[in-house]
Amino acid sequence: MTGYIRLVSALSRFFAVVSLLLLAAAILVVTQMVVLRYFLNASTVWQTEFVIYSLVAMTFLASPFVLMEKGHVNVDLLQQATHGTMRKAMKSLAGAFGLGFCALLAWSGSVYFEEAWSYGWTTDTVWALPLWIPLLPLPLGVGLMTLQYIAELAKIWRDEA
Numbered sequence: 001m002t003g004y005i006r007l008v009s010a011l012s013r014f015f016a017v018v019s020l021l022l023l024a025a026a027i028l029v030v031t032q033m034v035v036l037r038y039f040l041n042a043s044t045v046w047q048t049e050f051v052i053y054s055l056v057a058m059t060f061l062a063s064p065f066v067l068m069e070k071g072h073v074n075v076d077l078l079q080q081a082t083h084g085t086m087r088k089a090m091k092s093l094a095g096a097f098g099l100g101f102c103a104l105l106a107w108s109g110s111v112y113f114e115e116a117w118s119y120g121w122t123t124d125t126v127w128a129l130p131l132w133i134p135l136l137p138l139p140l141g142v143g144l145m146t147l148q149y150i151a152e153l154a155k156i157w158r159d160e161a
Helices: 002-039 046-066 077-081 083-119 137-157
Strands: none
Touching: 002 046, 002 137, 046 137, 077 083, 083 137
16 A cells, blocks of 8 residues: 555646646746737737636646645544544544545546547637647546545555544
8 A cells, every 4th residue: 555655646746746837837828918918919819718727727636735735724623632543533534525525526527528528529719729628637636636535544544644
């Protein structure tokens, strides 16, 4: 299980870096868009859509890393008041709910992604981006988060969390 935890942690770190690159790209595109619109009086076609999809992708792809680093918001007042097996059981129950939710969301996101891919859906904008591109981060990020939840549950039962 140690190898699994290391592999999933490495994937989470990798996609956190990808998320940072998406954020940097979004910042550069917003800057370019401002220069084009306000200084050169030129129109922009793809920039707004790119920034929106980049920030959403960044959110999904960075979420496993945030889970690994215990950065998600949680209310653990009861959990902190308990010790030993009860605390482990409460953490496990919370992790199991998170795992179930993420597994369901990853599955439904992959169905949506597959439909967009199969039917050649595009966005309803001038850019007409193939819709599978902005949909891919949903099953990818949440699927990795599902794997990260499994690793976190393993850490709980190995007394590493």
